[in-house]
Amino acid sequence: MSVYPPEPWRVKMVEPLRTTTREDREAALLAAGWNPCLLRSEDVYVDLFTDSGTNAMSDRQWSALMRGDEAYAGARSFYVFEQAVRAFYGYEHVIPVHQGRGGENILSRCLIRPGTHMPGNMYFPSTRAHQELNGATFHDVIVDEAHDPSSEHPFKGNVDLAKLRAVIARFGAESIPYVSLAATVNMAGGQPISVENLTETCALAHAHGIPVFLDTARAVENAWLVKQREPGRARSTVAEILRALCAPTDGAVMSAKKDSLANIGGWLALRDPALADQARGLALLYEGLHTYGGMAGRDMEAIAVGIAESVEENHIRARVAQVDYLATRLCRAGVPIVRPAGGHCVCVDAAAALPHVPRPEFPGQTLACAVYLEAGVRGVERGAVSAGRDPETGENRLPRLELLRLAIPRRVYTRAHMDLVADGVIAVHRDRDRIRCGLRFTCEPGQLRFFQARFEPTSGTTIFG
Numbered sequence: 105m106s107v108y109p110p111e112p113w114r115v116k117m118v119e120p121l122r123t124t125t126r127e128d129r130e131a132a133l134l135a136a137g138w139n140p141c142l143l144r145s146e147d148v149y150v151d152l153f154t155d156s157g158t159n160a161m162s163d164r165q166w167s168a169l170m171r172g173d174e175a176y177a178g179a180r181s182f183y184v185f186e187q188a189v190r191a192f193y194g195y196e197h198v199i200p201v202h203q204g205r206g207g208e209n210i211l212s213r214c215l216i217r218p219g220t221h222m223p224g225n226m227y228f229p230s231t232r233a234h235q236e237l238n239g240a241t242f243h244d245v246i247v248d249e250a251h252d253p254s255s256e257h258p259f260k261g262n263v264d265l266a267k268l269r270a271v272i273a274r275f276g277a278e279s280i281p282y283v284s285l286a287a288t289v290n291m292a293g294g295q296p297i298s299v300e301n302l303t304e305t306c307a308l309a310h311a312h313g314i315p316v317f318l319d320t321a322r323a324v325e326n327a328w329l330v331k332q333r334e335p336g337r338a339r340s341t342v343a344e345i346l347r348a349l350c351a352p353t354d355g356a357v358m359s360a361k362k363d364s365l366a367n368i369g370g371w372l373a374l375r376d377p378a379l380a381d382q383a384r385g386l387a388l389l390y391e392g393l394h395t396y397g398g399m400a401g402r403d404m405e406a407i408a409v410g411i412a413e414s415v416e417e418n419h420i421r422a423r424v425a426q427v428d429y430l431a432t433r434l435c436r437a438g439v440p441i442v443r444p445a446g447g448h449c450v451c452v453d454a455a456a457a458l459p460h461v462p463r464p465e466f467p468g469q470t471l472a473c474a475v476y477l478e479a480g481v482r483g484v485e486r487g488a489v490s491a492g493r494d495p496e497t498g499e500n501r502l503p504r505l506e507l508l509r510l511a512i513p514r515r516v517y518t519r520a521h522m523d524l525v526a527d528g529v530i531a532v533h534r535d536r537d538r539i540r541c542g543l544r545f546t547c548e549p550g551q552l553r554f555f556q557a558r559f560e561p562t563s564g565t566t567i568f569g
């Protein structure tokens with residue numbers, strides 16, 4: 105078994121969980137239209153739907169809430185927050201937003217025009233949705249290994265520079281508003297980008313006058329994986345590597361609901377003062393005044409403390425080790441998962457786990473339902489349902505990765521919870537032949553359809569034979 109270091113915290117407050125019977129879960133899933141996203145949280149025992157906003161805050165963060173300055177303009181809490189972002193991420197201009205997508209909206213509106221092209225290291229649903237809403241076409245320039253669940257490549261978040269060069273050559277630098285990078289790459293299973301590759305990507309883009317913006321939602325986890333895997337980085341601190349990741353980029357969009365150990369919030373960080381002015385203007389319209397951006401003063405205080413805690417080595421080591429523990433247990437039991445384990449989640453390769461469920465019947469969604477029914481554990485599909493339809497052809501996109509993602513909230517669950525998850529997934533995989541069919545839509549929303557879609561089994565009233 106991989107190392108499970110003792111947590112660098114102890115529990116001070118508990119939140120009771122409700123246990124359910126299989127009959128309870130069958131009724132709940134039916135009411136939710138075979139979409140675990142639509143379950144009520146009280147019907148879920150271990151909730152691995154997301155690591156977003158589900159963090160347990162520390163006693164220091166809770167006490168920081170009391171220091172919140174709720175002044176409409178110029179709150180002290182904003183300056184505390186701004187200083188923390190500047191110190192740890194190294195960007196000069198810090199614009200608070202209510203959460204990451206608020207920053208994506210503003211950045212996309214500032215820079216993207218209809219008919220332009222957006223290269224990125226795979227896509228994130230809300231990021232690409234904002235780019236497409238503003239009229240751009242997305243181009244995936246991630247290394248091929250990212251699409252291969254069994255590849256052990258240590259940096260599956262890396263950009264394939266030849267692919268990026270080809271996009272620039274084909275469309276011209278003037279039709280590329282910016283390169284959109286993420287560290288780590290969520291949709292590939294929390295896979296990191298190396299400092300070297302990120303630096304080279306920025307050099308290539310900058311040589312063509314194209315700026316680069318980084319999605320830093322999980323850049324601390326990325327920094328930890330760099331420390332473990334990238335030659336020459338073992339002796340650097342996570343804080344130093346985080347700065348090195350941000351240094352070559354022109355700005356960042358941040359969801360503080362991830363690495364920053366908060367429950368809400370985010371920022372847009374920029375270097376160019378003119379762009380920052382433009383962005384503050386839009387922030388005013390969509391988020392709130394540029395000194396609160398949709399957050400309460402207390403949220404900004406909690407984030408400032410969370411940022412500092414996030415780069416503490418004891419914290420980040422235990423965080424990633426817990427993810428690795430679950431991955432190792434599943435792997436040893438023969439469950440096909442994306443290798444190597446990422447920073448925040450374990451992704452089960454649903455296409456390999458359920459080869460008898462045809463891709464158009466959504467094996468990832470089907471597996472998510474089976475795992476919930478088995479163990480009361482909620483994961484989320486990351487495959488064809490999440491990928492949506494091609495805006496031009498209207499056809500379903502069929503990404504190579506068809507995954508069930510189990511995302512681990514930070515500082516929330518214990519080793520016993522991880523064992524319950526592993527046992528549940530292993531049992532479903534062992535009895536996979538009992539799953540006889542997949543799912544089809546009964547209701548398919550236009551935007552980010554995976555959140556609100558409803559399904560039914562493709563034959564009969566259940567997916568089981």
Ligand SMILES: *Cc1c(COP(=O)(O)O)cnc(C)c1O
Pocket residue numbers: 156203204205206228230231286290319321322358359360361362369370
């Ligand atoms: C969560 C997330 C976002 C969007 O942030 P929200 O806070 O959910 O709006 C953007 N990019 C990545 C990689 C994310 O994980």
